[in-house]
Amino acid sequence: MMKFALLLATACLAPAVCVADPLPFGQASSYNLVALGTVDTNGNTVIAGTIATNADIGGRVAAADSVLIGTTIGGGLNSDPFGASASYAVVSTNGLAAGQIFNINGGGNVFAPGSNGTINFNDGGIRVTSGSSGLDFTSLRSTLTLQSAMLSTLTPNGIVGAPTPPGGNPSWLVLQGTSATLNVFNITAAQFADANHNLDIVVPAGSTVVINVSGTNITLGAGIYINGVQVSGDNAASQGILFNFPTAQTLAIDAQFSASILAPYAILTGSGQMGGNFIAAQIGQTGEVHNIEFTGSLPDPTDPPTVPEPGTFALLGTGALSLVIRLRTRITK
Secondary structure: OHHHHHHHOOOOOOOOOOEOOOOOOHHHHHOOEEEOOEEOOOOOEEEOOOEOOOOOEOOOEEEOOOEOOOOEEOOOOOOOOOHHHOOOOEEEOOOEOOOOEEEEOOOOOEEOOOOOOEEEEEOEOOEEOOOOOOOOHHHHHHHHHHHHHHHHOOOOOOEEOOOOOOOOOOOOEEEEOOOOOEEEEEEOHHHHHOOOOOEEEEOOOOOEEEEEEOOOEEEEOOOEEEOOEOOOOOOHHHOOEEEEOOOOOEEEEOOOEEOEEEEEEEEEEEOOOEEOOEEEEEEOOOOOEEOOOOOOOEOOOOOOOOOOOHHHHHHHHHOHHHHHHHHHHHHHO
């Protein structure tokens, strides 16, 4: 019955079946910055999941270890799509750094054991020092690492280095996709770092975009454009775009960046203005971060689907009705 129901449902037909998960990154979906930390095979900490930026953060932050530097957090909490799933504006699992001052806006609460750090609740809110933060970082590490690895295996269906659209800059590196659902691109660390070529993502409005970036030590060299326009601030145009860094160990965002990042093994730093969900092993200094949560539809990381052959798409487009009838007959026998 499950296969029949899935066939009847609207799905991303290429390159993988997409799941309209209301929480695309699970518990992490409502957090602007998430530091997961990493552990070895014996469960020992390799990278502490700390956050150490003094830039303004529009959304929420969550550290598997601690938030180390005072800053202003939560100015954009009132309209984000996944806010109802989070109990706190700040989760600092092992408490706050002594002597630091945190300004919390938007009525958010803070989970931070101990008494270190000064918290100014500018719009209401409380500090919670015991109980549960609502985030299981062990589970998050496992799930998001699996998700990143799975996304890296998706078959690309977009063109890297497509012709520049009319009116566009011929020096840009154009990533062109035509799917109304899921567009997948693979690029190298060198392409991501090329300071002479902005990345222009040309895709249908409302589609999900996954850009897999290979390499271990990666730096953003130029700006990110979406259909020829560089967006910034609280702009929802980038809500469906995810850059996936499955093997990155360091990742520097030193230019304006409007998209989300999944880099479960990386230490993330930067100076450019950012807008999205930023999930990494550890987060250092960043530019200003706007609360633009990723709302795209991603394949289910626990059940990677088989990539259909081209002939399958023709069958789905022209003979889906007969296939449904045959499946229904088979199921009811």
